[in-house]
Amino acid sequence: MLEKIIILDFGSQYTQLIARRVRELNVYCEIHPFNNIPEIGSDVKGIILSGSPYSVRQKDAPQVDLNKFDKHPMLAVCYGAQYIAQHAGGEVQASSTREYGRAHLNFVAEGNKLFKNITAGSQVWMSHGDTITKVPANFELIASTDSVKVAAYQVKDTQTYAIQFHPEVTHSTDGRQLLENFLVGICGCKQEWTPDAFVETTIADLKEKLGNDKVVLALSGGVDSSVAAILLHKAIGKNLHCIFVDNGLLRKDEYAAVLEQYKHLGLNIKGVDAKDRFLSQLAGVSDPELKRKAIGRVFIEVFDDEAHQVQDVKWLAQGTIYPDIIESVSVKGPSATIKSHHNVGGLPDFMKLKVVEPLNTLFKDEVRRVGTSLGLEHFIIGRHPFPGPGLAIRILGEVTAEKVAILQEADAIYINNLKEAGLYDKVWQAGAIFLPVQSVGVMGDERTYENAIALRAVESVDGMTADWCHLPYNVLAKISNEIINKVKGINRVVYDISSKPPATIEWE
The missing domain is CATH 3.30.300.10 (GMP Synthetase; Chain A, domain 3)
Structure with a gap:
């Protein structure tokens, strides 16, 4: 069973960075909005509470039932630290001046597990407008700075820790050490989540999930779809049918180049020239979101036509990656649309296909590392990201x-x-x-x-x-x-x- 850390997101700009730092330590983690908490199973080794743009003193501040996690080690960062302190009877007040930027620890509790190999003088990064001015009697102070007395605390006789600073940013010079202390020393994580391990586990899962079913994949030549294609190919071989659509919005000579570069990979690929069909639907359209939707609609129509040429196909594979998922979910309900993600949002009912997304837990750089583990060449792994709607946007x-x-x-x-x-x-x-x-x-x-x-x-x-x-x-x-x-x-x-x-x- 894959061990994991759950990060509860209260809307902080740094939440994704926390996840990145955890994964850099070869520990798998997932980000979930505070108001959409998954079932906490035996595979969950610990909980991290993120910061937030909200103040715990606001009436509409994010709330969460901490009793759900009383059996798990917990690390609360910034807002999370203030939230735990306030709900346990402590006091949080507005700072006379916003504490933002570098600070140095002038006190570190000797022998505390969270601060193993971290000493007084260590630089940390502060970013908060509120300050914890009083903690309950059963809270032990474990770190301070010159201006922030409660820079870190531990709830006595528990594995609940909280810090007022941000260990995930590079300005906190011992931030990686602190996170490793929590993940390994406190949560007992084995640090086994590596690109090789991901490949092995994912291929095994795909074999079990897909069996002898046929799968169609829209191949673009980009890193995400290429890595997804190789993972699926290793799992189901010729049952994977790759379709590369020329929408007329690719880079110069890209259609022929992409088909050529895949020849040696053994993939089952069909190229489809649909330039005129896309351009005709874009005539007279200027609004960016309408262009994206028009391209998405035509792509589904073209892809559906081609998918029907494959008998008994049951699955659509997509190269969706984790940032697509994160940007499509908000901690306060449906997120404001910055732009439509072509890989997020499901399929029209008429396609009647189930969706498989082998990369939807990975960040872009993790996809590249997985691609390297799979033996993909640099000209594919190192290719710049290119938008799904292509040159239209x-x-x-x-x-x-x-x-x-x-x-x-x-x-x-x-x-x-x-x-x-x-x-x-x-x-x-x-x-x-x-x-x-x-x-x-x-x-x-x-x-x-x-x-x-x-x-x-x-x-x-x-x-x-x-x-x-x-x-x-x-x-x-x-x-x-x-x-x-x-x-x-x-x-x-x-x-x-x-x-x-x-x-x-x-x-x-």
């Missing part, structure tokens, strides 16, 4: 065949230059965006009034957050020059220097 406004052709050329120049400069693998995702504006320019002795292209390149680990890349000026200058000189219809190139948040990675 990198063309702001209406999508036309002419705009697609222009963007494909500009994008190809951009990506090829990143590869030639040795920068492609240092960038998490890059792409060109066709802007719905025209600007005045001069080419030779003539005045031009043509379109602008924006270049986007970001650094990230899993796409949950991202920062813009500081590409060398000489490389950007070369890319700009080539695009303007070689792509007819473009006379201006700009570079996007916004991060996520507040911007998204894609423009639409």
Whole structure:
């Protein structure tokens, strides 16, 4: 049985980072909203309570029944620490000044399991507006800073621990040690969740779940669908039918290149040219969400047509990954739609297929590590993420065949230059965006009034957050020059220097 840690999310911006740090210690964990708690079985080794943008003093602050976890070790972080203290009879008050940033522990309880190998002077990261000013008599103070007396406590004679700081951020220099102390020393986790173990377990589970059933998978050439395909292929062999749809919104020459790169993997693949069908449905559509929905609808129609060519197919496989799931669930009910996830939300009834998602517990970088464990080559593992709707959401406004052709050329120049400069693998995702504006320019002795292209390149680990890349000026200058000189219809190139948040990675 796979041991796991349950992380209860109260809406903190750091919750996903807690999960990442736990998994880096080879311990499997799951994030669940505080108001949708799963059954706590014998496989659960411990509970982590996240921080929150809410104050425990607010009337509508998140509430949870802690009695459900009284038999499990618990680590409460920030809001979680305040919540436990307040509900046990302690006091939480607003700080006179918001405590945000670096601090140093000036007291650490000697011999406490949570602070094993951590000493006074250790740097921690604070991010809170409230402070625990009084704890109940059965709470033992185990760490303090100069300004925060109750930086950490333990409920006496229990395995319940709480900390006011954030161990998951790199600014907490002993944060990894503290988490390992909790996971291994207190919860008794064996640290056996590795890429190799995931592959072995997943293939065995797929064999049992699918048996001799036939499965269809929409292959895109990206990391997620490629890794999903190999896992399924190892489990069910030729019963996996991969379908690669050319929606006319791929990168330049990508359709032929993807089909070619899979030849040596032994996958059962069929290519489908549906360019005209997609572009006709996008005519006159400018709203980003309507474009996504139109593409999703047509894709399902095309895919359904092709799936019916496979007799007795029972399953649809998808490359859904964990961030897709997380961003589609909110701790306060249905989440506000940032953008539709093409892999989340189910299937129309007419398809009559059950869904299998072998990667829906993994973050993007974990998918890459699993791909490496499976022996996939770097040109597949290292491929930049590419949006399901393709270039349609990198063309702001209406999508036309002419705009697609222009963007494909500009994008190809951009990506090829990143590869030639040795920068492609240092960038998490890059792409060109066709802007719905025209600007005045001069080419030779003539005045031009043509379109602008924006270049986007970001650094990230899993796409949950991202920062813009500081590409060398000489490389950007070369890319700009080539695009303007070689792509007819473009006379201006700009570079996007916004991060996520507040911007998204894609423009639409």
